[in-house]
Amino acid sequence: MLRRLRSTAALLVGASLALTGCAASDQGGGVASVSQVANDSAYRGVELNPEWQRPSFTLTDQTGQPYDFKARTTGVPTILYFGYTHCPDVCPLIMGQLSAAIDAAPKDIRSKLQVVFVSTDPVTDTPPVLASYLSKFDGALPVKYVGLTGDVASVEAAQSTTGVPVAEDGGKTHSTMAIYYGTSNEAHVAWLANTNADDIGHDLPIGVK
Amino acid sequence: MSVDQVDPGRLPWRLVIALLAVVLGATALVMGLRGGDRSPRLPSDAVTQGGIAVYGAYVREPATDTAAAYFTIRNIGDTADTVVAVSSPVAKSAMLHDVGKKPMSDEGPMDSGSMVPSPTVVLEPGDVVTLQPGSGHLMLDGVTGTIVPGSTVNLKLVLEHAGTITVKAPVVGLTERAPST
Numbered sequence: 001m002l003r004r005l006r007s008t009a010a011l012l013v014g015a016s017l018a019l020t021g022c023a024a025s026d027q028g029g030g031v032a033s034v035s036q037v038a039n040d041s042a043y044r045g046v047e048l049n050p051e052w053q054r055p056s057f058t059l060t061d062q063t064g065q066p067y068d069f070k071a072r073t074t075g076v077p078t079i080l081y082f083g084y085t086h087c088p089d090v091c092p093l094i095m096g097q098l099s100a101a102i103d104a105a106p107k108d109i110r111s112k113l114q115v116v117f118v119s120t121d122p123v124t125d126t127p128p129v130l131a132s133y134l135s136k137f138d139g140a141l142p143v144k145y146v147g148l149t150g151d152v153a154s155v156e157a158a159q160s161t162t163g164v165p166v167a168e169d170g171g172k173t174h175s176t177m178a179i180y181y182g183t184s185n186e187a188h189v190a191w192l193a194n195t196n197a198d199d200i201g202h203d204l205p206i207g208v209k
Numbered sequence: 210m211s212v213d214q215v216d217p218g219r220l221p222w223r224l225v226i227a228l229l230a231v232v233l234g235a236t237a238l239v240m241g242l243r244g245g246d247r248s249p250r251l252p253s254d255a256v257t258q259g260g261i262a263v264y265g266a267y268v269r270e271p272a273t274d275t276a277a278a279y280f281t282i283r284n285i286g287d288t289a290d291t292v293v294a295v296s297s298p299v300a301k302s303a304m305l306h307d308v309g310k311k312p313m314s315d316e317g318p319m320d321s322g323s324m325v326p327s328p329t330v331v332l333e334p335g336d337v338v339t340l341q342p343g344s345g346h347l348m349l350d351g352v353t354g355t356i357v358p359g360s361t362v363n364l365k366l367v368l369e370h371a372g373t374i375t376v377k378a379p380v381v382g383l384t385e386r387a388p389s390t
């Protein structure tokens with residue numbers, strides 16, 4: 001069902017159907033139990049039903065200062081993503097699409113929305129590494145991205161409390177969900193790395209509440 | 210129909226034309242189905258050599274010294290071949306990852322990124338392997354120089370039989386959409 005929905009969404013926006021459509025016939029749905037997708041979903045991303053709650057964890061930001069995620073972002077539309085800077089594939093793709101979508105978003109969202117990137121490879125991703133990485137993505141945006149790192153146990157705890165699978169293989173195998181919390185501190189939608197900026201832009205105003 | 214009124218000694222011309230059309234159509238269909246694998250219409254950017262065609266190549270602009278390249282590789286020949294090595298002059302090392310992995314949405318929302326090496330890729334006649342975000346990439350590690358939109362990157366694929374194929378991959382900016390292949 002998810003596959004069909006995603007293919008349909010891709011068709012609707014004239015997106016890359018070829019990218020997602022070729023393997024449609026021989027694979028099942030495989031939707032995780034934490035989420036469900038209805039064909040009448042208002043979102044083009046993955047609808048989270050029931051909604052996810054904004055998690056609480058404190059890590060170190062790219063300036064080396066402690067960052068209390070819940071305290072700092074409560075009431076602020078926030079996109080939370082777990083990845084690592086040397087990820088060549090899905091991480092730069094979703095980060096770039098987020099940047100493009102936010103840059104094109106209505107002013108009230110663009111001027112507030114906070115993106116938080118949490119490293120799944122904190123040994124490599126020191127604060128300076130994160131700062132350099134994120135500057136490639138937020139240059140055109142009024143709200144600069146926050147990059148978080150810490151000891152391995154702390155970043156794993158952050159993933160657990162958020163509700164994504166804890167990364168394995170030195171952080172290389174990791175969740176590809178970009179989770180969007182609205183001002184109500186609930187997340188109703190998340191985007192996978194194959195979601196394009198148009199789809200994210202479509203969902204930003206709907207999930208902002 | 211006027212068939213009944215025709216001289217019984219001769220085939221009605223309309224029937225002959227109809228039969229001809231059916232035969233031609235069926236032939237074309239069979240040829241088309243068979244030719245789908247062996248002599249496909251390739252995109253204009255296709256590089257072909259020794260029964261292997263590579264096309265749709267691009268490199269995502271890197272945010273670090275690690276970049277990913279994507280392309281489609283197709284065996285248009287009559288014998289199997291194997292990708293045994295990849296390289297690029299812009300990178301210290303290169304490696305294929307996750308080739309053949311199902312596209313992301315197949316796994317549902319809890320899918321994860323991964324980096325499983327694919328040291329060799331076997332291509333039977335007619336096989337098409339498409340690398341795309343989330344389901345296979347050529348990782349360029351330790352990239353040197355400036356890889357920015359507007360430039361191109363040479364990718365070298367070494368095949369057991371077809372030899373070394375060089376493809377020019379345009380660079381796609383970080384915030385640009387993935388080209389559809």
